[in-house]
Amino acid sequence: MELQMDRYAAQQNPVDFDHHSADHAANWPSAFAELRANNPRPWSERHGGFWIATKFKDIVSIGQRPDFFSAHKDYDPVTGAIAGGISIPAIPGLRGVPNETASPEWDGVRTFINRRFSPRAVEAFRLKAQQFAAALIDDVIETGRFDIVEDFTNPMPALVTMELFGFPLDEWRAFADPFHKIIYTPRDDPEFPNTVRGLDYFRQRVEEVAALRRIEPRDDLLSHFANGSIDGKPLDGETLYNLAFNILAGGVDTTTALTSNTLIHLSRHPEDRERLRSDRALMPLAREEFVRFFSPIHALARNVVEDVEVDGWSFKKGERVLLAYSSANRDPDVFDDPDRVILDRFPNKHIGFGAGMHRCVGSFLARIMFEAMINEVLDRIPDYQVVEEELVVYPTIGNINGWVHIPATFTPGTKVGARIE
Numbered sequence: 221m222e223l224q225m226d227r228y229a230a231q232q233n234p235v236d237f238d239h240h241s242a243d244h245a246a247n248w249p250s251a252f253a254e255l256r257a258n259n260p261r262p263w264s265e266r267h268g269g270f271w272i273a274t275k276f277k278d279i280v281s282i283g284q285r286p287d288f289f290s291a292h293k294d295y296d297p298v299t300g301a302i303a304g305g306i307s308i309p310a311i312p313g314l315r316g317v318p319n320e321t322a323s324p325e326w327d328g329v330r331t332f333i334n335r336r337f338s339p340r341a342v343e344a345f346r347l348k349a350q351q352f353a354a355a356l357i358d359d360v361i362e363t364g365r366f367d368i369v370e371d372f373t374n375p376m377p378a379l380v381t382m383e384l385f386g387f388p389l390d391e392w393r394a395f396a397d398p399f400h401k402i403i404y405t406p407r408d409d410p411e412f413p414n415t416v417r418g419l420d421y422f423r424q425r426v427e428e429v430a431a432l433r434r435i436e437p438r439d440d441l442l443s444h445f446a447n448g449s450i451d452g453k454p455l456d457g458e459t460l461y462n463l464a465f466n467i468l469a470g471g472v473d474t475t476t477a478l479t480s481n482t483l484i485h486l487s488r489h490p491e492d493r494e495r496l497r498s499d500r501a502l503m504p505l506a507r508e509e510f511v512r513f514f515s516p517i518h519a520l521a522r523n524v525v526e527d528v529e530v531d532g533w534s535f536k537k538g539e540r541v542l543l544a545y546s547s548a549n550r551d552p553d554v555f556d557d558p559d560r561v562i563l564d565r566f567p568n569k570h571i572g573f574g575a576g577m578h579r580c581v582g583s584f585l586a587r588i589m590f591e592a593m594i595n596e597v598l599d600r601i602p603d604y605q606v607v608e609e610e611l612v613v614y615p616t617i618g619n620i621n622g623w624v625h626i627p628a629t630f631t632p633g634t635k636v637g638a639r640i641e
């Protein structure tokens with residue numbers, strides 16, 4: 221009865237919360253701190269109504285109960301009807317596999333892809349990642365100026381992802397740009413449907429190259445998709461595309477956001493920059509601290525499958541709940557001095573890569589790409605300085621907390637002759 225009253229009270233007194241608003245983008249650390257302290261399980265009426273989980277413990281508990289809190293999305297291509305999924309509000313026309321699936325579908329898909337993303341498997345991309353990072357810095361090093369996002373943190377993970385799939389490297393922009401724009405274009409922007417249509421080219425190329433790999437397989441992800449089977453059955457066209465979509469979406473913008481935020485931080489905090497530059501053994505701890513602090517995936521949704529109660533919080537079937545990973549990672553019950561970057565923070569059990577069965581499959585690859593980019597900058601343009609007045613943040617950080625433009629200047633240097641090939 222008391223739980224029902226709590227539900228009733230929360231829904232009668234909704235918070236004015238929209239994770240896609242400009243106000244949220246500007247003030248999210250303090251907005252979440254206020255909620256965690258005074259109203260940690262609020263209800264928002266925006267986007268059809270949803271609960272917001274702000275505390276670390278609640279988010280982990282919900283993430284670990286996929287039988288009640290599902291990420292599954294239904295999408296009817298004929299009527300356009302959408303239900304469930306990981307986005308609030310839902311993105312029409314797309315279904316990420318495995319992220320927007322539930323068991324047993326999820327189990328088959330993860331079994332099918334896990335081995336390709338193991339620490340040992342992705343180690344094979346370290347040299348390529350370093351080579352791409354070096355080539356991108358070569359492109360700008362003589363000029364003394366670059367846009368960190370446009371010239372570096374956006375192309376680099378896109379190139380590695382092209383390599384992983386087995387797509388021609390020179391197509392990276394046609395693939396990565398639509399994703400980048402879908403992530404930061406607000407859903408009510410009239411441009412949003414056009415942005416989603418930008419993925420048509422990706423779909424076409426997935427189909428074309430998968431057909432080629434059926435005839436002549438190589439050692440790449442598309443060959444694995446085109447010739448492999450899940451639960452004994454070859455992948456149908458829709459599953460193959462949705463899986464490729466999810467890997468590309470996971471691969472391109474998240475690592476971009478993490479590295480972009482880190483490079484801004486190191487520009488603003490020369491003592492951290494110098495410490496990391498002169499002691500690279502700090503990198504693994506510093507990297508995890510940046511994932512915690514910036515939480516590139518800001519918040520994602522789950523859908524209540526049946527009435528359920530979790531640690532005194534009761535949910536009704538059909539409700540949606542936003543898991544604010546970014547808030548959990550600043551929860552003072554778990555992290556000392558949570559609003560400060562502590563390069564050697566340890567322990568650091570952040571959930572920047574998620575919690576529970578949907579935990580990030582690409583985290584080992586993300587770490588390799590991040591290190592390659594940061595090392596390249598610290599080695600070759602260590603005095604770079606962000607041009608603060610020209611920074612452009614994403615219009616919405618509700619999905620990914622990233623930047624559109626980060627202009628920066630540095631003392632020009634010389635090329636090392638690295639190539640994108």
Ligand code: HEM
Nearest residue numbers: 318319470471474475478516517573574578580581582586
């Ligand atoms: C710093 C970079 C990254 C961050 C912060 C990140 C974060 C996350 C988070 C929070 C989730 C959980 C989603 C949920 O709870 O519903 C997730 C899932 C996922 N990520 Fe990442 N990710 C990163 C890089 C990557 C990369 C490089 C790839 C692939 C190349 C990738 C592919 C995926 C996939 C496929 C899933 C869904 C897993 C599943 O549902 O079983 N991610 N990621």
